[in-house]
Amino acid sequence: MTNRIKSSALWSGIGLFLVMLAQFVGAQETANPAAIIPGNLLIDNPTLYHLAFRWPVSGDENVNATVQVSYRKSGQAPWNPALPMLRISKQTTGVDGVTGDLFAGSVLNLEPATTYDVRFELADPDGGRAVTNITVATRAEPAENLPGKRRVHVYPADYRGARQEPAAPDLQSAFTNAQPGDLVLLHAGRYAGLFRVSANGTEKEPVIFRAAGDGEAIIDGGGQVDKSVIEIEPGCHYLNFEQLFVRGGRTGIRGLQNNGVVVRRCTISDVLYGISTGATKGSFLCNNWYVADNTLTGRYSHWKKRTHDFFGAGINIAGRGHVVCFNRVRYFWDGISTAHVKLPVPMSWATDPDGAQNALDIYNNDISETVDDAIEADHGLCNIRVMQNRLTDSLVGISVQPCLAGPIYVTHNVAYRFTQAPWKLYIAPTGVVLFHNTTMAAIWRSLCSANTRISNSTLRNNLFLGGREGAHVNVGDARSSMDYDGFDRPIFYNNKPYPTPGDLAAALGQEKHGVVVPADSLVNPPTFDVDRDYALVSVDLRLKPDSPAVDAGEPLPTINDGFSGKAPDLGAYESGRPLQHYGPRP
Numbered sequence: 288m289t290n291r292i293k294s295s296a297l298w299s300g301i302g303l304f305l306v307m308l309a310q311f312v313g314a315q316e317t318a319n320p321a322a323i324i325p326g327n328l329l330i331d332n333p334t335l336y337h338l339a340f341r342w343p344v345s346g347d348e349n350v351n352a353t354v355q356v357s358y359r360k361s362g363q364a365p366w367n368p369a370l371p372m373l374r375i376s377k378q379t380t381g382v383d384g385v386t387g388d389l390f391a392g393s394v395l396n397l398e399p400a401t402t403y404d405v406r407f408e409l410a411d412p413d414g415g416r417a418v419t420n421i422t423v424a425t426r427a428e429p430a431e432n433l434p435g436k437r438r439v440h441v442y443p444a445d446y447r448g449a450r451q452e453p454a455a456p457d458l459q460s461a462f463t464n465a466q467p468g469d470l471v472l473l474h475a476g477r478y479a480g481l482f483r484v485s486a487n488g489t490e491k492e493p494v495i496f497r498a499a500g501d502g503e504a505i506i507d508g509g510g511q512v513d514k515s516v517i518e519i520e521p522g523c524h525y526l527n528f529e530q531l532f533v534r535g536g537r538t539g540i541r542g543l544q545n546n547g548v549v550v551r552r553c554t555i556s557d558v559l560y561g562i563s564t565g566a567t568k569g570s571f572l573c574n575n576w577y578v579a580d581n582t583l584t585g586r587y588s589h590w591k592k593r594t595h596d597f598f599g600a601g602i603n604i605a606g607r608g609h610v611v612c613f614n615r616v617r618y619f620w621d622g623i624s625t626a627h628v629k630l631p632v633p634m635s636w637a638t639d640p641d642g643a644q645n646a647l648d649i650y651n652n653d654i655s656e657t658v659d660d661a662i663e664a665d666h667g668l669c670n671i672r673v674m675q676n677r678l679t680d681s682l683v684g685i686s687v688q689p690c691l692a693g694p695i696y697v698t699h700n701v702a703y704r705f706t707q708a709p710w711k712l713y714i715a716p717t718g719v720v721l722f723h724n725t726t727m728a729a730i731w732r733s734l735c736s737a738n739t740r741i742s743n744s745t746l747r748n749n750l751f752l753g754g755r756e757g758a759h760v761n762v763g764d765a766r767s768s769m770d771y772d773g774f775d776r777p778i779f780y781n782n783k784p785y786p787t788p789g790d791l792a793a794a795l796g797q798e799k800h801g802v803v804v805p806a807d808s809l810v811n812p813p814t815f816d817v818d819r820d821y822a823l824v825s826v827d828l829r830l831k832p833d834s835p836a837v838d839a840g841e842p843l844p845t846i847n848d849g850f851s852g853k854a855p856d857l858g859a860y861e862s863g864r865p866l867q868h869y870g871p872r873p
């Protein structure tokens with residue numbers, strides 16, 4: 288099996304690719320350099336809830352073409368609107384060393400294991416248009432509690448009870464010799480050492496390593512500082528690690544050039560990196576990992592005492608199609624990190640069917656007590672989704688330092704009680720899409736981009752509250768816009784203060800529908816004493832019924848469909864609905 292997994296293997300057996308209709312008119316028939324010429328539409332790795340696409344183009348030198356997107360369950364009517372694709376070019380990015388001429392975008396918040404028709408309508412006022420329909424499916428969530436085709440038992444070296452057969456002589460033998468479809472059951476006890484996994488499953492018959500259920504199955508690396516406790520050898524695919532306790536290494540579980548790996552309901556501790564997909568380039572990246580419902584605890588319980596020689600991350604993801612959800616992460620340098628693309632990025636990324644560092648999902652994670660960033664969403668290329676996470680008690684909430692092309696969709700996150708700021712929009716990020724976030728600063732700014740400027744970015748329906756210095760945002764181009772956001776402090780737009788959203792709207796046309804939202808119009812906002820630790824459940828950032836943020840938002844397709852009232856509410860929570868679930872599910 289090659290490392291460039293495609294077709295049904297790439298989409299968990301359900302992805303379909305069918306170009307149903309393509310009409311390319313006008314652009315091919317004109318020499319007008321402002322007219323657009325479309326290339327071949329590319330489908331990036333589908334995930335459980337999202338579909339991702341890239342559409343390379345040429346021409347359109349004034350970058351005024353657009354692509355409208357609609358979707359439906361396959362064969363059903365009517366079509367539903369989705370968010371438009373983002374135009375990416377050398378004129379729209381502020382990041383040196385990143386080139387490419389294309390549109391990119393995701394259809395968000397769909398249903399797993401479901402086939403959809405998606406329509407793309409490209410139009411350029413200067414000439415050239417195209418309509419393309421495709422049919423593609425979301426992935427299914429990897430099945431839990433699979434019985435396995437064959438059961439193999441493993442016992443720790445000091446085990447003295449009755450043994451079931453067949454049994455592997457030791458854990459390393461099981462990691463080496465397991466066959467597709469095997470369920471390898473690790474019985475309670477301590478398995479000391481560092482282990483390499485060379486077994487190889489298939490998409491339909493993964494190899495499953497699971498605790499046997501008679502107590503904690505502990506894989507103990509003995510406190511190594513430069514080795515992985517479990518290292519998956521390159522080229523080994525479709526491996527499941529479930530309900531295991533892993534501790535005492537530089538990395539708990541590390542893969543490199545592996546596809547379809549599942550890490551679920553594991554407890555990983557005393558490590559610098561909890562789970563890592565490695566960081567190679569191009570087709571050698573990992574694909575389609577599913578990392579869910581794990582509890583990860585790092586070595587930095589003294590997280591407030593920041594030094595400059597720390598490193599590590601609870602979950603470290605590089606590649607394509609990964610889903611990282613419902614994990615509890617604390618006491619690491621970074622909570623979840625994507626920072627693996629090195630500049631300069633070759634122009635081929637835009638047209639390479641495999642791409643690099645795209646179609647990644649990070650959602651419903653519960654992250655706290657990190658030395659640096661709760662989520663370090665740095666160096667992603669396109670179609671990165673950071674959604675519905677709870678982030679607190681760290682230096683910074685979400686870092687986008689930078690996004691190299693976009694879009695990066697950052698939606699419905701709650702972030703509060705930081706020793707610095709909820710946002711780190713540094714190093715000229717481009718293609719940042721902030722929708723429906725509720726963030727509160729402790730010390731520094733409620734929204735900050737330092738001295739660099741965001742470009743090609745859109746902010747809608749957010750609550751940016753708190754911070755001694757108010758909300759700072761530096762914008763570098765006319766393609767960026769802010770509106771329908773809520774603030775309780777002055778806004779510093781390109782370093783100039785505006786006391787209210789109305790003042791900013793009157794001066795520059797930004798935040799025409801922005802509102803002032805006092806922090807006490809939230810149910811139970813956080814207390815900001817950085818010298819104390821608080822229970823996460825003591826904070827409730829839902830809106831009170833009389834909050835000015837109620838019904839103050841803009842409708843956004845696939846983002847806030849089904850809102851109650853006259854319009855969507857600002858922030859992460861729609862009034863009257865229960866709180867999101869963060870961290871491991873029951």
